[in-house]
Every structure is written in C-alpha cells, then in structure tokens.
Amino acid sequence: MPYVAKGMQVGLFGGSFNPPHAGHALVAEIALRRLALDQLWWIVTPGNPLKSTRELAPLSQRLRLPPAVAANPRIKLTAFEASYHVRYTADTLALIKARNPGVDFVWIMGADNLRDFHRWQRWREITMTMPIAVIDRPGATLSFLSSIMAKTFDYARVDEADAPRLARMKPPAWTFIHGPRSLLSSTAIRNGELSAD
Structure with a gap:
C-alpha cells in the first residue's frame, strides 16, 4: 500500500482498468480537486468478480497509466489486492482501514458503477464502512436518483458543495459530483471503437 500519514484525506479509486484511459484520468482529477484530497490511490484489481x-x-498491462496520471505525484498506483489475495471491495476497505488508522478515506467510483452497486458483495457494508463519492459519467447522470443504493441511502446523501469534507464524515455518507465527462469506456476501447487517448 502507498504510504500515508495520519490526518490525510485519501481517495480510493479501484477498478479493473481494462485498459486505463483518459476517462479514468478525468474521474481521478475531478476527485482530487473536488474532494480536497491529499492523495488518490489508483487501485488496479486482479479482476472484477462481476465481470468475465x-x-x-494481464495486471502488468493494466498498470500502465495515462501519462497525465502517471505525472501527478498525488496519484499513487497500486495493485496491493493481488498480494493480499483480496477479491471483494468490502474486504479491501476493511484491510485499508485496519492498516492506516487516523487516515480519512473516501471510496470513489464512476456513476456508471452506481447503477449496479447493489450487486456488489456486501454493498451495504461498503456504504457503512467508508464515505463514497460518485463521479458523473456519460449516460449515468440519473443513476444517483434511480439506483437501489441511492434510494436505500437517500438519507445519507451529502450536498455536492460539502464534498471537500466528505472524507472526514462518518459513514454512511455519499455525494454525487457533477463535472466534465468523458465518453471513453474500457469496453469500447477493447472493441476497437475508441482510442484510449
């Protein structure tokens, strides 16, 4: 795991990143700025249990970050889940919190993931473990109103204006962050429909 000091606000941006692309970089940039983060961990997973x-x-290929991301010293690339043999986000978050007392973490995900978040193993536990920032993605803007997670935890939604304080809030707490959106998707890139840049 990357090094962090007590009192820091750290964003956790996990995914398959198959492949990583400029759309992911935009989510990371928005999260760093809007959540007032000291660091963002770009966590490349060994594999998503919900995907084929x-x-x-290979993990080594998915660890090749877009140049703009690689150049940002506040973004820390890691694939520690493979070393710890962790498959599920709930276990990853528990491990991170146990090993980094005194650090304020926030889970970051694109709005396209919010739609199916209720299919994640122990999704309610994830929501009760750590604040969540959902970053807008094309075609997913209304997910924050219609998803099962958004409806279930509607009472815990934090105004977007309070996003800089989200990492320090007691969960459940989540916000939806609007901003510039990229049309890039890993699926479209794999299918040869788009370039990763």
Missing part, C-alpha cells in the same frame, strides 16, 4: 476474465488483460 476472458478479456481481462
């Missing part, structure tokens, strides 16, 4: 591994590129 047939098209999954």
Whole structure:
C-alpha cells in the first residue's frame, strides 16, 4: 500500500482498468480537486468478480497509466489486492482501514458503477464502512436518483458543495459530483471503437 500519514484525506479509486484511459484520468482529477484530497490511490484489481476474465488483460498491462496520471505525484498506483489475495471491495476497505488508522478515506467510483452497486458483495457494508463519492459519467447522470443504493441511502446523501469534507464524515455518507465527462469506456476501447487517448 502507498504510504500515508495520519490526518490525510485519501481517495480510493479501484477498478479493473481494462485498459486505463483518459476517462479514468478525468474521474481521478475531478476527485482530487473536488474532494480536497491529499492523495488518490489508483487501485488496479486482479479482476472484477462481476465481470468475465476472458478479456481481462494481464495486471502488468493494466498498470500502465495515462501519462497525465502517471505525472501527478498525488496519484499513487497500486495493485496491493493481488498480494493480499483480496477479491471483494468490502474486504479491501476493511484491510485499508485496519492498516492506516487516523487516515480519512473516501471510496470513489464512476456513476456508471452506481447503477449496479447493489450487486456488489456486501454493498451495504461498503456504504457503512467508508464515505463514497460518485463521479458523473456519460449516460449515468440519473443513476444517483434511480439506483437501489441511492434510494436505500437517500438519507445519507451529502450536498455536492460539502464534498471537500466528505472524507472526514462518518459513514454512511455519499455525494454525487457533477463535472466534465468523458465518453471513453474500457469496453469500447477493447472493441476497437475508441482510442484510449
């Protein structure tokens, strides 16, 4: 795991990143700025339990970040889940919190993931473990109103204007952050429909 000091606000941005692209970089940039983060961990997972591994590129290939991301010293690339043999986000978050007392973490995900968040193993536990920032993605803007997670935890939604304080809030707490959106998707890039840049 990357080094962090007590009192820091750290964003956790996990995914398959198959492949990583400029859309992911935009989510990371928005999260760093709008959540007032000291660091953002770009966590490349060994594999998503909800997705087929047939098209999954080797971990070493998915660790090649877009140049703008690699150049940002506040973004820390990590694939520690493979070392700890962790498959599920709930276990990842528990491990991170146990190993980094005194650090304020926030889970970051694109709005396209919010739609199916209730299919994640122990999704309610995830929401009760750590604040969540949902970053707008094309075609997913209304997910924050219609998703099962958004409806279930509607009472815990934090105004977007309070996003800089989200990492220090007691969960459940989540916000939806609007901003510039990229049309890039890993699926479209794998299918040859788009370039990663």
